[in-house]
Amino acid sequence: MINIGIIGGSGYTAGELIRILMFHPNAKIDFVYSTTNAEKPLSVAHQDLMGDIEMNFTDTVNPNVNVLFLCLGHGKSISFLKENPFASHTKIIDLGNDFRLINDKDFDGKSFVYGLPELNKTSIKNANYIANPGCFATAIQLALLPLAADGLLSEDVHINATTGSTGAGVSLSTTSHFSWRNNNFSHYKAFEHQHLGEINQSINQLQASYANELIFVPNRGDFPRGIFATLYTKSDESLEELLTKYQAFYKDQPFVTVTTENINMKQVVQTNKCIISLMKKGNRVLITSVIDNLLKGASGQAVQNMNLMFGLNETTGLHLKPSGF
Template sequence: MIRVGVVGISGYTGLELVKMLVAHPNFELCYAGASSSGKLSDSFSSLKGVIDMPIEVANADEIKARCDLVFLALPHKEAMSLASKLRKSGVKIVDLSADYRVSQENYEKNYCSHIDLDGLKEAVYGLVEINRDRIKNANLIANPGCYPTCSLLALLPFANMLDSKFGVMIDAKSGLSGAGKSLKPSSHFISVNENMNAYSPLTHRHSDEIKEHLNLAYNTDIDVMFVPHLIPLSRGMLVSSYGYLKPEFKGIDPLSVLKDFYKDERFIRIRTEPVSIKDVAGTHFCDIFAMNKDGKIWINSSIDNLLRGASSQALANANLIMGIDEAVALPVIGNSI
C-alpha cells in the first residue's frame, strides 16, 4: 500500500479526498493534518464509524517519515511554505492551492510574493488531458483551479481556431462550496438562497490562470474576459465561453472537433445538447457541448467544482505519479436526482 497524507483535511476538498481514499485499493490514508489538532469525525460527522483517525498539526518531518504521497489542500502561501520543505524528501506532492499553477509574474500579480521559485519551475500543471505524460514523471503537481479546469477543457480544442482579435468571454457559475468552509456574509444562507450574483468581474485571479494555460497550448495570444457568478447550489459548475473563429475555421462542426480532440478520454463526455450540472455533480466527468453560427462559437461545459475542479482531479494526478491507472477510485455515478 502507498502511504498517503492529506494536509488541510478539515475543508470540503479534504473531505472529498478522504471519501475517495477510503475506497482506494492502492492508497492508505496514514496522515491527517491541519492547522489545529482534533478528530476527523468531529470535523465531518458523516465519517463517524468509517474513519475516526486523529487530525494532527501539520508537520513536515512527520509527513516525510510517514508518507509516500501528500495532498496539500491548503490556502495559497501556506501550501508552498510546506511544499518547499518536502520537495527534496522523495515525498510526491499534489498541491490543490494556487501556489504552483502560474508563472511568477501572474502569481505575484494575483496573490503574494512567491517563496519557492525552484518549486514553481519544477511543478507540472495537473490538467491530465493535456499534460498526462509530464504528470507521470513529476514530483510536484499544481492541481488546476475549478474555474480554469472547466473553462480550459472547453476552450483548448479550439485554441488555434479562435480569432485573437476578439478574445474569449467566459461566463461562469459555481455552487457555494467553491467559496470554502469559512463563514462570510456573502455565503450565508439568507444571502445565497433564491439569489445569484457576479463577483470579481473581469478581475478574478483565475482569469490569468485560464489565459496563461490557454495560450501556452498553441503559442497563441488570446485575451480572456472572465466573470464568475455564485449560484444557490451546494456543488457544481456551469461555464459558457464565447468567441469568434478565424475565417478559415468559420465552417467547422464544433462537436466533431471536440469528439476528435477527446476521442481517447474516459472522463470527457461530448454532449449533443447544452450540458447540465446535475449530470456531473458527484462525478469526475466534464461534459462539453458547442455550437457554431456563422463563425461565432459558444462552448458550454460543466463539472463538479469540488471533484473534477479539485479533489478527484488531484486523485487522478496522484494515481499517475504513483504509476497507477488514473481512473482508480474516481467517482463516475453522480447525484442526478
C-alpha cells in the first residue's frame, strides 16, 4: 500500500483527493494536515465524507510517508517544505504553482517534473517530485499539443475559457459569494493569467520555433465546477487531417477523447477525462476542450501522476462517472 500524507486538507482539491484515495485499491491515507481544523473530523470541512471515513485532521506530519500531496495556496509549498523536512524516499506532488516553470523546478536538491501525463509520461514515471499543472493550463495545453507536435502552430491562438466557482478556492472573496456569482458572468486577468507561462513552456517543448501569442481571456461562470475552453487559430489542414493527427497523438492516453461532435461540460464533470472537439471553418480551426477543474485540472491528475510514479496503471482509482443530468 502507498502511505499518503495530504497537506492543506480543508480545501477543495484536498477534499477531492480524499474522495479518490479512500477508494483507491493501492492507497492508504496516513494523515490529512490542517492547522485550522486540527483534531476535528474530516467531515467538518468535507461534509459529503460523513459516514465514509473516520479520520480527524492533524497539525503534525509523518515525515516517512511514501507520497506527499501539497494542496496549499500558490507560493506556499516552498515555505512549508523548508519548515517540514521529509524522508529522502518520500515522493512529492505539488498542486500549487511553486515548481511548474523551468526556472523554478529545482529546490533544496529536488528537481520537479512538470506533471502533464500526456506530455511527460516517461519523465513522470521516473520522477520523485511532480509539479501538477494548473487547471486552465491542462485544458488549454491538451487542446494545442497535437498542433505543436507537428509544428502546425504558426499564428496567434485566441483562447476563451470559463471556469466554475471552485476554481477560486474555498476562501471567500467578493466574486465567490453566491449573491455575486449566481446569474452572473465576468472575465478576469485578461491577457495575463498566471497559467500562460506553463502553457507557453509546454508548447515550446514540442515546437521550439513558436513565438506567436496566446491571447487568453479567462472567465468566471455561475456554476461550481468544470472548465469550458474554446480556442481558434489559422490552419491549412483539413478537418479530416487534423482529426487524424489528434487521434494519433492521444491514442495511448486513456483520459483524452477527440471528436468532431459538439461537446458540453457535463460529459466530464466528476471525472478525470478531457474531451476535445474539432471544427473547421475556412482557414480557421476551432478547438473546444472540457475538463473538471478539480479532477483532471487538479486532484485527479495528481492521482494519475502518483499511479505512474509507483508503476501502477495510470487509470487506477480514477474510473469515475460523469453527472449527465
